[in-house]
Amino acid sequence: MAQFLHSDAPDFETAFSELLSAKREDAVDVDDAVAAIIADVRARGDAAVIELTHKFDRLDLTPGTLAFSVEEVDAEVAKVSAEDRAALDLAAERIEAYHTRQMPEDAAWEEDTGAMLGWRWRPVDAAGLYVPGGLASYPSSVLMNAIPARVAGVKRLVMCCPTPDGVVNPLVLAAARIAGIDQVFRIGGAQAVAAMAYGTETVPAVDKITGPGNAYVAAAKRRVFGRVGIDMIAGPSEVLVIADETGDADWIALDLLSQAEHDASAQSVLITTDEALGRAVMEAVDRHLGVLQRAAIAGASWRDFGAVIVVRDLDEAAVLTDRFAPEHLELCVAEPDGLAGKITHAGAIFLGSWTPEAVGDYVGGPNHVLPTARSARFSSGLSVLDFLKRTTLARMTPAALAAVGPAAERLAISESLEAHGLSVRARLDRLNR
Amino acid sequence: MAQFLHSDAPDFETAFSELLSAKREDAVDVDDAVAAIIADVRARGDAAVIELTHKFDRLDLTPGTLAFSVEEVDAEVAKVSAEDRAALDLAAERIEAYHTRQMPEDAAWEEDTGAMLGWRWRPVDAAGLYVPGGLASYPSSVLMNAIPARVAGVKRLVMCCPTPDGVVNPLVLAAARIAGIDQVFRIGGAQAVAAMAYGTETVPAVDKITGPGNAYVAAAKRRVFGRVGIDMIAGPSEVLVIADETGDADWIALDLLSQAEHDASAQSVLITTDEALGRAVMEAVDRHLGVLQRAAIAGASWRDFGAVIVVRDLDEAAVLTDRFAPEHLELCVAEPDGLAGKITHAGAIFLGSWTPEAVGDYVGGPNHVLPTARSARFSSGLSVLDFLKRTTLARMTPAALAAVGPAAERLAISESLEAHGLSVRARLDRLNR
Numbered sequence: 001m002a003q004f005l006h007s008d009a010p011d012f013e014t015a016f017s018e019l020l021s022a023k024r025e026d027a028v029d030v031d032d033a034v035a036a037i038i039a040d041v042r043a044r045g046d047a048a049v050i051e052l053t054h055k056f057d058r059l060d061l062t063p064g065t066l067a068f069s070v071e072e073v074d075a076e077v078a079k080v081s082a083e084d085r086a087a088l089d090l091a092a093e094r095i096e097a098y099h100t101r102q103m104p105e106d107a108a109w110e111e112d113t114g115a116m117l118g119w120r121w122r123p124v125d126a127a128g129l130y131v132p133g134g135l136a137s138y139p140s141s142v143l144m145n146a147i148p149a150r151v152a153g154v155k156r157l158v159m160c161c162p163t164p165d166g167v168v169n170p171l172v173l174a175a176a177r178i179a180g181i182d183q184v185f186r187i188g189g190a191q192a193v194a195a196m197a198y199g200t201e202t203v204p205a206v207d208k209i210t211g212p213g214n215a216y217v218a219a220a221k222r223r224v225f226g227r228v229g230i231d232m233i234a235g236p237s238e239v240l241v242i243a244d245e246t247g248d249a250d251w252i253a254l255d256l257l258s259q260a261e262h263d264a265s266a267q268s269v270l271i272t273t274d275e276a277l278g279r280a281v282m283e284a285v286d287r288h289l290g291v292l293q294r295a296a297i298a299g300a301s302w303r304d305f306g307a308v309i310v311v312r313d314l315d316e317a318a319v320l321t322d323r324f325a326p327e328h329l330e331l332c333v334a335e336p337d338g339l340a341g342k343i344t345h346a347g348a349i350f351l352g353s354w355t356p357e358a359v360g361d362y363v364g365g366p367n368h369v370l371p372t373a374r375s376a377r378f379s380s381g382l383s384v385l386d387f388l389k390r391t392t393l394a395r396m397t398p399a400a401l402a403a404v405g406p407a408a409e410r411l412a413i414s415e416s417l418e419a420h421g422l423s424v425r426a427r428l429d430r431l432n433r
Numbered sequence: 434m435a436q437f438l439h440s441d442a443p444d445f446e447t448a449f450s451e452l453l454s455a456k457r458e459d460a461v462d463v464d465d466a467v468a469a470i471i472a473d474v475r476a477r478g479d480a481a482v483i484e485l486t487h488k489f490d491r492l493d494l495t496p497g498t499l500a501f502s503v504e505e506v507d508a509e510v511a512k513v514s515a516e517d518r519a520a521l522d523l524a525a526e527r528i529e530a531y532h533t534r535q536m537p538e539d540a541a542w543e544e545d546t547g548a549m550l551g552w553r554w555r556p557v558d559a560a561g562l563y564v565p566g567g568l569a570s571y572p573s574s575v576l577m578n579a580i581p582a583r584v585a586g587v588k589r590l591v592m593c594c595p596t597p598d599g600v601v602n603p604l605v606l607a608a609a610r611i612a613g614i615d616q617v618f619r620i621g622g623a624q625a626v627a628a629m630a631y632g633t634e635t636v637p638a639v640d641k642i643t644g645p646g647n648a649y650v651a652a653a654k655r656r657v658f659g660r661v662g663i664d665m666i667a668g669p670s671e672v673l674v675i676a677d678e679t680g681d682a683d684w685i686a687l688d689l690l691s692q693a694e695h696d697a698s699a700q701s702v703l704i705t706t707d708e709a710l711g712r713a714v715m716e717a718v719d720r721h722l723g724v725l726q727r728a729a730i731a732g733a734s735w736r737d738f739g740a741v742i743v744v745r746d747l748d749e750a751a752v753l754t755d756r757f758a759p760e761h762l763e764l765c766v767a768e769p770d771g772l773a774g775k776i777t778h779a780g781a782i783f784l785g786s787w788t789p790e791a792v793g794d795y796v797g798g799p800n801h802v803l804p805t806a807r808s809a810r811f812s813s814g815l816s817v818l819d820f821l822k823r824t825t826l827a828r829m830t831p832a833a834l835a836a837v838g839p840a841a842e843r844l845a846i847s848e849s850l851e852a853h854g855l856s857v858r859a860r861l862d863r864l865n866r
Contacts, residue, residue: 084847087840094837098550101540109534116784117531117798122777124811138848171847207811226666229811233659254856261852293851336828344555351549351828354860358853359829362841365550366825378557378640378662380823390813392799395769395784396792404527407520408795414517414604415571418726419694420791423687427787 002268002306004282006275007316019307020323020374024236024265030190034219037190038197045200052191057133057164061186063202068173068184076170077177084171091363092143092178098365099151102384108393115400118393123153124229126204127387128196129181130211130221131172133162133188139175140361144368145210145231145382146179152387157181158204160196162188188213193220197228208387210369231382235373236265239357240326240346242317242339243281245274247332248353252277253284255330258358260301261294267305269324271317278308318342325376328357347376398431435701435739437715439708440749452740453756453807457669457698463623467652470623471630478633485624490566490597494619496635501606501617509603510610517604524796525576525611531798532584535817541826548833551826556586557662559637560820561629562614563644563654564605566595566621572608573794577801578643578664578815579612585820590614591637593629595621621646626653630661641820643802664815668806669698672790673759673779675750675772676714678707680765681786685710686717688763691791693734694727700738702757704750711741751775758809761790780809831864 005015040048046063053059068076080088108118127149131142142159149157159176161169163186176184185203187195193213199205209221210231221230239259241252256268272278285302289295311317318339321329325345333339336351343349347370350357361368369382396404405424412420438448473481479496486492501509513521541551560582564575575592582590592609594602596619609617618636620628626646632638642654643664654663672692674685689701705711718735722728744750751772754762758778766772769784776782780803783790794801802815829837838857845853 083843087843087847090837090840091844101542102552104537107534115797119535119799125777140844140848226668226806226808229808235659251856251859254852254859257852258850258856261850288852288855293849298852340826344558345822346824348825348827351826354831354834355827355829356856356860358845358850358856359834359837359841360825360827361853362844363837364548364827364829366552366827370825371822373659375659375662376822376824378822381825383823385818389778389804389809389811390816391779391809392781392793392803392814393773393784394781394788394793394797394799396788396797398787401787401792404523404796405792407523408792410516410520411524411573411795412791414520415573416726417691417694417791419687419690419721419731420794422721423684423691423789423791426684426687427789 002282002302002308004278005307005309007309007311007320016320019269022267022305024267024305028215030215030219034190034216034223038194038220038223041191041194041200042198046202049187049191049195049200049203052189053187056189057162059163059166059186066185066187066202068186073173073177073184076168076173079170080174085174088139088143088175088178091140092147094363094365095143095147096151099148099384103151104385104388111400113400113403114397116395119390120393121388121390123388124207126156126206127154127208127210128206129157129159130192130209130213130217131159131161132213133164137161137169137172139171140368141212142172142175143179146176146181148367148382148384149387150180152384154387156204158183158185158196158206160185160187160192162186162192190216190220193217193224197224210382210386231369231386232371232375232379236267237262237372238267238326239328239330240321240324241270241330241332242314242321243270243272243274243277243332244314244334245277246334246353247272247274247277249277249280249284251353251356252281252332253288255356256281256285256302256306257288257292257298259328260298260306261292264297264300264304266301268302269306270308271311271320272308273311273313273317275310278310282308314339315342321346325374327370327372327376328360330355330357345376347371347381401427402431435715435735435741437711438740438742440742440744440753449753452702455700455738457700457738461648463648463652467623467649467656471627471653471656474624474627474633475631479635482620482624482628482633482636485622486620489622490595492596492599492619499618499620499635501619506606506610506617509601509606512603513607518607521572521576521608521611524573525580527796527798528576528580529584532581532817536584537818537821544833546833546836547830549828552823553826554821554823556821557640559589559639560587560641560643561639562590562592563625563642563646563650564592564594565646566597570594570602570605572604573801574645575605575608576612579609579614581800581815581817582820583613585817587820589637591616591618591629591639593618593620593625595619595625623649623653626650626657630657643815643819664802664819665804665808665812669700670695670805671700671759672761672763673754673757674703674763674765675747675754676703676705676707676710676765677747677767678710679767679786680705680707680710682710682713682717684786684789685714685765686721688789689714689718689735689739690721690725690731692761693731693739694725697730697733697737699734701735702740702742704742704744704753706744706746706750708743711743715741747772748775754779758807760803760805760809761793763788763790778809780804780814834860835864
């Protein structure tokens with residue numbers, strides 16, 4: 001049973017702090033095992049990947065079968081129903097439209113000094129997408145990771161998705177095809193991350209690796225960071241719903257459970273100005289938990305990390321929300337825009353009761369890869385920027401160098417960097433001759 | 434003595450690969466020591482920081498003297514000459530002007546469905562800047578890290594700079610004042626990073642930590658990543674110069690030495706279409722090394738990691754440059770814009786012979802914190818974006834939900850996430866009643 005708190009109770013600050021700092025993840029220390037796997041893949045390439053896949057996924061591969069062939073993908077895609085295919089197509093179209101708007105502009109301008117300054121954006125050459133196998137193998141994640149890369153202009157896009165015991169999710173391959181992924185490898189775990197970071201005879205080395213995964217995948221991503229770019233290391237997911245008296249208890253209960261059903265370590269919290277609504281949501285959650293397929297997972301999450309918090313007013317809700325810095329924020333209130341303006345920290349905001357968070361998971365358009373565990377204080381969801389990098393540009397003229405060069409020379413001398421100063425001085429002397 | 438290579442020599446590929454993969458950093462394993470320091474600071478706050486500062490910096494502080502007082506900063510700033518102050522002011526002004534242009538736009542639009550989509554950017558609440566003490570204590574780094582944060586709108590900006598044996602660099606404090614830093618703490622190392630990540634009684638916890646540092650600082654930043662945001666972990670610096678027959682051997686030699694004098698592990702490389710120019714640069718470097726103050730450092734860098742590469746044409750230079758993905762790229766050629774267009778990977782490009790890299794270190798305007806060690810393939814220099822985060826926005830209307838909701842429901846069911854589907858269905862059913 002989730003907690004029911006009042007913000008004006010004397011022990012509220014303690015209870016709220018505990019909610020914020022609840023340790024929702026067991027730190028499994030797989031770092032040594034992962035280091036060994038990465039070293040093995042670097043040293044032996046395909047042979048190591050094949051051995052590790054035999055060991056972990058009980059699957060015998062050869063260099064020639066590491067990747068799905070076009071015919072294999074065709075066969076899996078053919079199993080997808082027309083309705084599922086249409087839903088994936090709609091999702092892909094909307095995700096692409098949203099992310100296309102994110103493309104940043106290059107810039108160049110001439111200053112009074114005559115100097116030209118600016119910057120330009122270029123895509124990374126190659127990106128690799130990790131997709132978990134088994135229960136958490138989500139076609140929507142394929143779209144959310146791959147489409148921003150395609151929109152950014154990444155030329156080569158590969159994907160690794162393990163198929164333990166040979167079990168394949170046809171929807172994942174359908175999503176890969178829709179998203180324009182070039183090659184799909186049926187490998188997973190730290191060995192897949194190592195293969196994409198360093199390359200093997202068969203798996204191409206990429207420049208950026210994104211996508212969710214288990215503790216091994218996360219540890220491997222941390223280790224290869226620097227060699228390649230990575231997206232965030234995602235923690236357990238969370239939703240915060242703010243509701244006033246216009247909120248619908250049943251809808252809110254289902255929104256909270258949408259988060260809770262992901263994972264027993266997910267967190268779902270309602271902050272409301274209406275105590276009666278809060279009570280009604282608690283009841284509705286219990287009612288749904290009685291019949292939900294994933295009641296065991298959702299129930300554990302709600303029991304251990306769930307909460308309903310009754311506050312005096314929406315200003316107080318906004319202050320508490322900023323301390324929470326939620327991954328997903330739903331504003332089930334009469335005036336959601338005004339409330340959104342009072343809140344600084346959230347990964348994604350869903351405005352108004354007609355915007356369930358589940359829409360954002362699939363077809364809203366914005367990315368569903370979002371900062372978890374309070375990291376919305378300082379980081380953003382996945383976007384085209386993750387697959388682009390900026391090069392700054394500067395061009396001095398003799399006149400511009402005459403204007404700013406002496407200050408550069410002075411600062412170089414003050415930092416005891418003589419050659420820096422001389423490189424400017426040599427040019428200035430030419431001007432004065 | 435640096436290498437002199439010809440791209441058409443039979444062993445060139447081997448030599449070039451070795452240049453690319455030269456291990457320029459000794460991996461000092463300080464991770465266990467750093468973990469202990471962080472745990473100590475988390476557990477004991479100021480007391481731990483004070484003890485560690487006594488131990489490492491031979492300096493006795495109290496909670497009241499951890500930060501410089503306003504009067505202490507005044508006294509140090511008063512030691513700075515008017516000329517140095519004017520140079521810092523010019524640098525600050527130009528850095529601010531450049532970074533102000535980087536501020537991204539918020540966006541919001543209405544779709545055909547009636548849905549509103551968009552995003553908004555907000556600054557992090559608080560940022561912490563690490564500045565090394567001693568030899569590598571650079572006022573220019575203070576400006577380059579702090580000004581983007583200020584431009585982004587960060588409300589609270591603190592800085593940690595150790596003062597071993599009490600030695601203070603007045604220019605660093607002057608730069609801190611110009612950049613509008615709120616508090617400067619005279620602490621350093623892993624203890625300073627831990628204090629800014631977790632907060633102590635005296636040092637405020639921040640959301641983002643940036644700035645260069647030694648192996649302890651780098652290891653501490655890696656460890657607190659996730660609790661707070663960090664900038665990149667910088668490796669040894671490098672410059673690549675491309676020159677045609679219009680290049681000036683003496684200027685290029687000084688540009689190469691500007692990089693080499695930073696650090697014995699820095700790398701300076703010239704790629705040229707003109708063998709005679711290449712030879713002249715080698716000679717000019719040797720001549721300058723005979724008289725340069727930092728000849729020991731610069732000479733070691735040039736000897737161990739420097740190279741001159743003679744190529745057939747500029748197209749070949751561009752291909753090699755992309756494999757190098759240099760932090761700094763100087764184009765000392767007649768048509769630098771055309772050549773820049775052929776190159777994809779570089780942290781910063783300096784166009785034409787009148788744009789020495791040293792200008793970019795101080796007064797150009799673009800940031801001098803740039804991706805090293807080939808990471809320009811996938812990452813960018815420091816910018817205002819490092820101090821901002823994006824929140825995505827979505828607002829469905831009943832009609833918009835009717836248009837896209839069924840696809841979301843279908844995908845939720847295909848992913849066995851029943852509550853996700855029900856949260857959409859409950860709303861759609863209300864519409865159909």
